[in-house]
Amino acid sequence: MAKASKTSTTKGKAAPARAKAKPAVSNEDPNFALRSLQDALDKKKRYTASEEQLLHFYKQMLLIRRFEEKAGQLYGLGLIGGFCHLYIGQEAVAIGLQSALDSDVDSVITGYRDHGHMLAYGIDPNVIMAELTGRAAGISQGKGGSMHMFSTEHKFYGGHGIVGAQVSLGGGLAFAHQYNEDGGLCLAYFGDGAANQGQVYETMNMAALWKLPIVFVVENNQYAMGTAVSRSSAETEFYRRGTAFRIPGMKVNGMDVLEVRQAAEIAFKYVREGNGPVLMECNTYRYRGHSMSDPAKYRTREEVQGQREKNDPIERLKKELGSAGYDEDKLKEIDKGIRATVADAADFAESSPEPEPGELYTDVLVEEY
């Protein structure tokens, strides 16, 4: 019964392995299994990108940065309500990972800090910003808001407001990939805060048991709201937390888009070969507060400034482009273009109408009874 499924699966497909899971006890060196992907990353830390790719990453990260700055501004003006969690500082994570996906089949799910992941898909900034302002033209027709945005067209499944819930849901998306044998994987993001939710580990257990095609990504931005990881977590090296389920871990510099992309290449290959899940910790930093209403008094101004000056993912890539001989003026042009795009999105979001009152009652249920 206990046939190893690693070699017997169709290449590129994660076939169902539930009934034929490997026995839990094995003679192999556990450290090797758990560290094998890390070792592969350590051998080659950074992805070799073409100039075109570098430029694309740069544009996308800059779009997220400028978009989020604008969102912060609109929030201050009262145009965006409720909770609004900005992704500034963390851009390299979404871009590095999602640029490596097979957009035809793979799915993505995340928590409430979700604007960046949507922009990483190339979704129109207008409809994202219009959702933030609660307008009918918003991607959720104004009924979801900042934390609840989805694009089934892009296989982006949200945008979830309950901390950690997206991890189990992501397990379900991975289950569907396996069930349908579509060769896809699910990329499930969560934060260092969500990493302490029980259901994350319930999901890891089942994902490993059933060899689900899922990459768990901890976006460790160092603070769960106002609580530093060292104050909330007994094990602060999150990539180790899959050990109990024999899930290999990877520790990645989430401030370097090329390292994230390289890690994605390694992890996705492993998962697509039917080996089951990977746990990837991307160490990153959010420059802003947890949400717009957070003054971030739990850390020093110097700490934030230090990250901005020494570690900024966009500046890093800008330098990279510069040393590749890319013209400074051209980069300025790019910035100008992105600022214009974001300004247009803000105008659109501000000027487009609110949902019709009748929309209050639509989409509660799909069918009529």
Place this chain on the structure above:
Amino acid sequence: MAIELKMPALSPTMEEGTLAKWLVKEGDTVAAGDVLAEIETDKATMEFESIDEGTVGKILVEEGAEEVKVGTVIAILAGEGEDVSAVSAPAAAEEAAPPAQAPAPEATQNAAAPAAKERADDPEIPAGTNMVKLTLREALRDGMAEEMRRDERVFVMGEEVAEYQGAYKVTQGLLDEFGPKRVIDTPITEYGFAGIGTGAAMGGLRPIVEFMTFNFAMQAIDHIINSAAKTNYMSGGQMRCPIVFRGPNGAASRVGAQHSQNYGPWYASVPGLIVIAPYDAQDAKGLLKAAIRTEDPVVFLENELIYGTSFEVAQLDDHVLPIGKARIMREGSDVTIVSYSIAVGIALEAADELAGQGIDAEVLDLRTLRPLDREAVLTSLAKTNRVVIAEEGWPTCSIASEVIAICMEEGFDHLDAPVLRVCNEDVPLPYAANLEKLALIDKERVVAACRKVCYAD
């Protein structure tokens, strides 16, 4: 002293069983722990062990005997030094000893489930359709199996649903027919697998998530409500979540407060969910099929105490019932008893008793709790002018409360008496048999309430 061996109760709800096989014969010497016989319940075959030593004297119930009541003396064991041949059946042995506890509702409902006189809005059952007797659990299983044959995307997951054949045997046989890809044993991890099921539904599959009981779904309620029920709305209609969460709900028998609760009112308060709580086997099957097919997330509340009850079920290829439609189980003109799930059986018994007292009660089974069939309630109210709600659950913020509000808001002019609710007592369910009985809704209380609204006393 000869020892009487009695038909054992092998589950909290077992009242009778089949003595499948004797593994000893008269004259055999047995020690404590020896298996004496195999006994079949409606769920499983169990081994009956001796707890004493001695010699098998007389076997009083032959193997193969069916419907042997719990407590019936099935054999006599002679103690050390006793003359086996002299040991004979005591006079009382032929009769079933009365069970120590109050009879479970299962037994009484077996007798009292009359066929419906009218099936409002249900698809016609063609004249001459063959009717078969099916237990509720068989009907549920058949409903799932039919939908699994019809749609490859449908799968079942939960604790013990596959190899164990279901904790309550509702998924019996599904693993054999559909294999481990589609009938999936999960670890004991409700929050996790409810989330995985919900995510799989979002990803395009049609999961049936079984909770061993809905008490355990408390661990998973976040996904039922925050993930499954709300996402379609929050996404402006983009995200679908066609999932069925099903399992036994409500008080079982003597399992104490943590395992005895009716979650109907909880889930029925949530927009975005469909909540179904059927009573009989035909409705359970037809509504479960509808639940699996609908694009909306469904909470499907079954009742353990009636899993083993047999009902008439039409033998039709594909009988799907409408969600959101109540059913008149018994027509009447003096008072309407609105009910759902197990309490429908109690309501029907009460109606029978009331008939003997000159009160003609109508019994309405809501079947779906959300969306609730207001029209059916109000139509019946307009006809009888009196309403009593019979609900196996707490009274506060209950389905009964909701029905009362509907009657007040929209049926006030038709009311000849205040609407009364008959529910469980407003306490956690106690373990002691007498206290449990006092806490639960019963026929007498329903009869009394009906008499009250009819000003019969």
